[in-house]
Amino acid sequence: METKHKAVVLGNNYYIGLSIIRSLGKHGVPVAVVDYQEEGAYARQSKYVTEKLIGPHYSKEAEKFKDFLIGYAKNQDYKPVLYPTADPYVEFIDTYLDELKEVYLINQTEQGFWSDLIDKDKLYVLAQQHNVRVPKTIQVKQNDVIERVEQELGYPCIIKPSDSSTFVSTFRKKLFKVTNRDELEEGLKKAKDAGIEVVVQQLVQGFDDHMYTFDAYLNQDSKVTHWVTAQKERQYPINFGASVYIKQKYVPELHEIGAPFLEAIGYKGFAEIEFKKDEQTGEYFLIEINVRTTNFNQMLTELGFNMPLLAYKELTGQEIGQDSLTETTNLAFHYMYEDLHASRAYVKSGQLTWKNILKTYTEKRVGSIWSASDPKPGLHYVGGLANKVKNKIVKRK
Known part of the structure; x- marks a missing residue:
């Protein structure tokens, strides 16, 4: 495989970045990592990293960060392939796409397209089209929002942000679940006071194992070339969070819905559509689209669907072929640290028992951080956790 182009990975303090680094580095791709600080960026310790860069902050100094990245790329012999690891980096690339694509290889070619898909309002309009x-969604700008929610949605329902990253950083949760008028009014006031746009949305009924994903790679002609489906079992935060325990499961209906939609809207590169299956009707509802590498990328790679490598190969002019997983392997992805927090919450709320949870520890699964062949990131991660515990103890004293 040709590897003369570098990969530039934005964001090194989370296991998604680490997974991208490993997915590429194991195949000989030179990987340059970029972050705004060394502290907490444990993915930088991977043996597959060939270059460590510290640049300006992606949002506090966005213009400087853009100039920093362009300056780096101009000094390379070949255009690097650019990888965002989280939504804020996606939005940054989208803002400066026309400038960045002059010196970087990037899957998406239309400025603003990624951001429109992250925006739930715009995504739902597009999906309905x-x-x-x-x-079903109700806009909060309408004067009769409370009455409409009670008449058309009922309780429980959810208050959901258009911009998830800002909402999460403000409230430390992905949404507000409301069960009565007082909670609805309180949630809307919190969002308004924080200056965050939200909508009130129907709560599709079903436990967390009613959440499914369609993970696909689309080539530059916007055709699905590779796809896998999976079923969540546990999330953190529980009920409305990211996957902490998820299994590969073949669900052909997800391909029947997801592939034509992504192709019709002209999507390019990796995409993950999250669906929820209504426990009463069996209908699948599109919940959101992740336009960057998924958090269980390591599981996909183990199954033979190395999405970061597919992007690298296609963008550098190499053949990628086609593939799909049309059987159930039950291979799982497990992020143990957050799953411990989630497990306590599931048990406390009565949704699961410890017996249910511990049983899954005997199943075949892929971890998020630790690797015996690449141990330094895991050791640095554990060291960081130990320091946090130590600091808490010192503060209490």
């Missing part, structure tokens, strides 16, 4: 089922 293509006859993809989405939860």
Whole structure:
């Protein structure tokens, strides 16, 4: 395989970045990592990293960061391939796409497209235009929002942000679940006071194992070339969070819904559509699209679907072929640290028992951070956790 182009990975303090580094580095791709600080960026310790860069902050100094990245790329012999590891980096690339694509290889070619898909309002309008089922949504700017929610949605329902990253950084949760009028009014006031745009949305009924994903790679002609489906079992925060225990499971209906939609809207590169299956009707509702590498990328790679490598190969002019997983392997992805927090919450709320949870520890699964062949990131991660515990103890004293 040709590896003369570098990969530039934005964001090194989370296991998604680490997974991208390993997915590429194991195949000989030179990987340059970029972050705004060394502290907490444990993915930088991977043996597959060939270059460590510290640059300006992606949002506090966005213009400087853009100039920093362009300056780096101009000094390379070949255009590097650019990888965002989280939504804020996606939005940064989208803002400066026209400038960045002059010196970087990037899957998406239309400025603003990624951001429109991250924006739940715009995504749902787009989905409805293509006859993809989405939860019923009520805009909060209307004067009769409370009455409409009670008449058309009922309780429980959810208050959901258009911009998830800002909402999460403000409230430390992905949304507000409301069960009565007082909670609805309180949640809307919190969002308004924080200056965050939200909508009120139908709560599709079903436990967390009713959440499914369609993970696909689309080539530069916007055709699905590779795809896998999976079923969540546990999330953190529980009920409305990211996967901490998820299994590969073949669900052909997800391909029937997801592939035509992504192709019709002209998507390019990796995408993950999250669906929820209504426990009463069996209908699948599109919940959101992740336009960057998924958090269980390591599981996909183990299954033979190395999405970061597919992007690298296609963008550097190499053949990628086609593949799909049309059987159930039950291979799982497990992020143990957050799953411990989630497990306590599931048990406390009565949704699961410790027996249910511990049983899954005997199943075949892929971890998020630790690797015997690449141990330094895991050791640095554990060291960081130990320091946090130590600091808490010191503060209490």
